[in-house]
Structures are given as structure tokens and as C-alpha cells.
Amino acid sequence: MADTIRLELRCNKNNAGSYNAHLFVNGKKKSDGGWEVHHGTCDAIGLLYAKIKKEYPSSNIQVKGLDKLCMDQILRS
Numbered sequence: 809m810a811d812t813i814r815l816e817l818r819c820n821k822n823n824a825g826s827y828n829a830h831l832f833v834n835g836k837k838k839s840d841g842g843w844e845v846h847h848g849t850c851d852a853i854g855l856l857y858a859k860i861k862k863e864y865p866s867s868n869i870q871v872k873g874l875d876k877l878c879m880d881q882i883l884r885s
Contacts, residue, residue: 815864819853819873827878829853831860850878857882 819829827850831843842859845852853874860869871879 813864813867815860815867815869817853817857817860817869817871819871821873821875822847827853827874829856831856850874850881853878854882854885858885 814834816832816835817829818832819827821827824847826847827845828847829845831838843856845856857869857871871882874882
């Protein structure tokens with residue numbers, strides 16, 4: 809039986825309007841480089857989302873902590 813992979817992209821918006829985001833795989837932060845955004849724009853989050861989709865094509869990504877405008881922009885791209 810294949811193991812299921814649970815992906816979460818946890819985001820938060822800083823006071824300055826930029827975003828931080830980290831990828832969590834099965835509840836653990838993916839620590840090897842390139843799976844996070846620090847003080848980035850919504851476009852940077854979108855690039856990270858695309859990278860995750862490329863790496864894990866058959867898994868669903870649960871995105872947490874983004875505002876509706878940014879979430880819509882990511883899902884349209």
C-alpha cells in the first residue's frame with residue numbers, strides 16, 4: 809500500500825505586506841533549502857507553489873494563511 813503524502817504550504821503576511829511561507833510534508837517542515845519564502849511577494853509564493861506541484865504532481869497542497877486575493881492569483885497561474 810502506498811503511503812500518502814500530506815502537503816501544507818503555511819503562509820503568513822508580515823506587517824510590511826510581504827509574505828513568509830514554508831512547506832510542511834506530513835507535518836514536518838521541509839528543511840533542505842528552497843522550500844520557503846522569506847519577505848516575498850505573492851508572486852514568490854506562486855513560484856514556490858509551482859515548484860511544489862512539480863515535485864509532488866499527484867499530491868494535493870493545502871495552503872494556509874494567504875489572503876483571498878493572493879490565493880486566487882496563485883490558483884489561476
